[in-house]
Amino acid sequence: MHRFYVEPANINDGRVIIEGSDVNHIKNVLRLVSGDNIVICDGQGMDYYCIISEVTKEQVIADIDKKIECKAELNNKIYLFQGLPKKDKMELIVQKSVELGVYEIIPVVMNRTIVKIDNEKKELARINRWQTIADEASKQSRRGILPQVHRLVSYKEALNMAKEMDIVILPYEKATDMSYTRKVIDKIAIDQTIGIFIxxxxxxxxxxxxxxxxxGCKPITLGSRILRTETAGLAIMSMLIYNLEDK
Structure with missing residues (x-):
C-alpha cells in the first residue's frame, strides 16, 4: 500500500488532507482515485490507514479507517554525535543512519575536524540539505518518524547534550577489549536513550x-580494524539494532 507523510496539523476529525508535491504524485504518477487505500504517517510514530474520498488540483482528502502505532521504530532513542567529515561523507552518514533507526543526528566540530563552515548561511544550506536526505531516507525505509538533523554544535555543547542521556558510547581506535563492548551493549535496557560519539x-x-x-561516556572498540568515520557510526548502529530490535 502506498504511504505518505503528512503534518499532524493536516490530520483532523477523522480526515487527512494531503498537499504539496504528493498530490501530483498521487494523481498523475500513481493515478489513485476515490476509493483507493493509502497509509498516512504523521512523522510522530502513528500510521493512519485511509480511503481516498476526494482528489482535487491542490489537495487529496482521505477518510481515516484505522489508526495504529508504527512498528518500524526502536524503543530506544539513538542520538548520533558525528564529528563533521570532509566533502559529501555526511550525506552518506545521514542517509544510512536514518535507515538503521537513528532518532537524531548532531554534527559536531571537534579538534581534528578539517572542514570549516565559516558562516551561518553556508551552515543553514548544509543542514537543510542533510535534512532533505534524512526525510527521503525515512520515507524509503518506512520509518514512523522523520529524524531531525540538528544544527552544528561544538564538542562542549555535544557533551552537555549527551550527559542527560542514559548511556553514551564512543568507538575509539585505542580501545581493545571487545568483550567490554559486548557487555556495554548487552546492558542497554528498553527505553534508554543512547548517545553515540563518532x-x-x-x-x-x-x-x-x-x-x-x-x-560517563564509555570508550569501546568495534574490532581489530580501523574504520573510516563514515563506517564507524553505521557499524555501531548495526550492533545496537541487532541487540535492541526485539526488546
Whole structure:
C-alpha cells in the first residue's frame, strides 16, 4: 500500500488532507482515485490507514479507517554525535543512519575536524540539505518518524547534550577489549536513550576522550580494524539494532 507523510496539523476529525508535491504524485504518477487505500504517517510514530474520498488540483482528502502505532521504530532513542567529515561523507552518514533507526543526528566540530563552515548561511544550506536526505531516507525505509538533523554544535555543547542521556558510547581506535563492548551493549535496557560519539577523519584527541569520560561516556572498540568515520557510526548502529530490535 502506498504511504505518505503528512503534518499532524493536516490530520483532523477523522480526515487527512494531503498537499504539496504528493498530490501530483498521487494523481498523475500513481493515478489513485476515490476509493483507493493509502497509509498516512504523521512523522510522530502513528500510521493512519485511509480511503481516498476526494482528489482535487491542490489537495487529496482521505477518510481515516484505522489508526495504529508504527512498528518500524526502536524503543530506544539513538542520538548520533558525528564529528563533521570532509566533502559529501555526511550525506552518506545521514542517509544510512536514518535507515538503521537513528532518532537524531548532531554534527559536531571537534579538534581534528578539517572542514570549516565559516558562516551561518553556508551552515543553514548544509543542514537543510542533510535534512532533505534524512526525510527521503525515512520515507524509503518506512520509518514512523522523520529524524531531525540538528544544527552544528561544538564538542562542549555535544557533551552537555549527551550527559542527560542514559548511556553514551564512543568507538575509539585505542580501545581493545571487545568483550567490554559486548557487555556495554548487552546492558542497554528498553527505553534508554543512547548517545553515540563518532570522531572525524583524524579521530578524537586525548583531551576529548578525557572530557567524554568525565560525563560517563564509555570508550569501546568495534574490532581489530580501523574504520573510516563514515563506517564507524553505521557499524555501531548495526550492533545496537541487532541487540535492541526485539526488546
Amino acid at each position: 570522531g572525524p577523519e583524524g579521530g578524537f584527541d586525548e583531551l576529548e576522550i578525557e572530557l567524554a569520560e568525565e560525563i
